[in-house]
Amino acid sequence: MNGIKPKLLIFINTLQSGGAERVVSLLLEHLRSDFEIHLALYTNIVDYKIPPEVKILDLNQPLNQNRFLRFLKIPGQSYKVYSYCKKNNINISVAFLYRPCYINALMKSLWRYKGKVIMCERTHQTTMQQSHSAIYRMFTKFMVRFSYKRADLVLANSYAMQTDLIENFRIKTPVKVIYNPIDLGFIRSHIDEKPAFVFEKDTFYFINVGGFRKEKNHLLLLQAFFIMKNLPCKLLIVGGGIMEEGLKQKVSDFGMRDKVVFCGWDNNPFMYVNRSNCFVLSSDVEGFPNVLIEALACGKPVISTDCSSGPRELLAPSTDLHHRAINNYEIGEYGILTPVNDVIALAAAMKRMYEDAALRKQFEEKAKGRAEQFDVDEIKQYFHVAFTAL
Known part of the structure; x- marks a missing residue:
């Protein structure tokens, strides 16, 4: 690319202490020499170091709020992320955890984002949903299918998770396994x-x-x-x-x-x-x-x-x-x-x-x-x- 780094947006709820958050913090540090990295945060809570050259988009949303209200906000948030990507010529958007994945999916379907959309699944969805109500399970299953159908690639961090997405959610988008890194x-x-x-x-x-x-x-x-x-x-x-x-x-x-x-x-x-x-x-x-x-x-x-x-x-x-x-x-x-x-x-x-x-x-x-x-x-x-x- 003639020395020009590809532009990459990584989107996650927060960088508060947690497994997915630690993975994102490692990617920010270890991929920054190969990409111009932008970080989108649903809520600006940061426990991990962010390299100074990483640009941040803060959606400024409360982390815990009524689920229905949170769902209603998703289209507007997807437009904010879409506008940011368009303004900064970002052609790769990578989402970690379900909320950013839903927003990424709407960015693709509502606003016709032309770049690559990658969803990173970090939970065994079938097992996680068992403790919730039937209505919640039905809604979540629909949203997972809706979102991942609009992805160019889904990354799972275990083969059991890959099997779950393909067999129980009928995901047709390519699902590849990349294990979590540690430092x-x-x-x-x-x-x-x-x-x-x-x-x-x-x-x-x-x-x-x-x-x-x-x-x-x-x-x-x-x-x-x-x-x-x-x-x-x-x-x-x-x-x-x-x-x-x-x-x-x-x-x-x-x-x-x-x-x-x-x-x-x-x-x-x-x-x-x-x-x-x-x-x-x-x-x-x-x-x-x-x-x-x-x-x-x-x-x-x-x-x-x-x-x-x-x-x-x-x-x-x-x-x-x-x-x-x-x-x-x-x-x-x-x-x-x-x-x-x-x-x-x-x-x-x-x-x-x-x-x-x-x-x-x-x-x-x-x-x-x-x-x-x-x-x-x-x-x-x-x-x-x-x-x-x-």
Whole structure:
């Protein structure tokens, strides 16, 4: 292109702490030498660093508002994004998460945007919708089909998610898989920083990192840890969210205030993970959980619910990806998988990890090598090709 960088718009709700947000922050940093990048934010909340040359379009919308009102605003917001792209000659628009995807779709269908539209799905939609009403599921299914039909390309971050979109939503647009990247360089340079929390000798530390949202099922983790509370173990939880007070009340109800530590949000959770003994993910549904890869990058053994989607592909990649752990935990090549929402199985897996030093060592020896396969320097080439090959 005669030295002229292609112009790229990346659109996401916020850059608040989260998996998709961390991926976008990495793409901003690692693709800026190849693209002129513009960033559209539904709500201007930023927890990650934005390179100074990245231009920002702020839609200035409240993140949480009535769903009906939010839907009514989408056509107007799509026109704002369309006008911005037209004014700045942007020919590639990439949306992360469902709200930006809907807006991108209307930009294409209502305003006849001529550029390439790419949708990045980060959630296993079928599983996510199961907890909602029939009307909500029907509406969401329609919107997913409507949006993705207007995309030039859909990017999923797991093969389970790709299968879900094709089989359950009948998506005809090409759906390609690109796994989430992690920044190994950042992790390695921050892992030895000293946290405020003092780790005690002769105490085994389980740790969880993530936002306090319903689908993360922190209650399951607390219930499983309750079964083990008389062992010399503690549970660290790094994160925050609207459910925090309720979870703290559960800890108090369970009589575990001296055993469970809420560390709050921290842009460097790796210093906590590095000093812990085992990482535990208790989610009901995921896309492709960055926190598991990051825990592996810290050299830690991991336990995860065998939820849709991601954990099995990451921890037991040679198994049937349609299989799910049932009734008992399963030892994979890179970690332990447990049935979703099974307190007894999760507690048994945690107890096994606590007692079995040989198994922990086996996982520790493989952990960093597995994580290296997801380093941003390895993954970014696939995004580059996807953004320019259409």
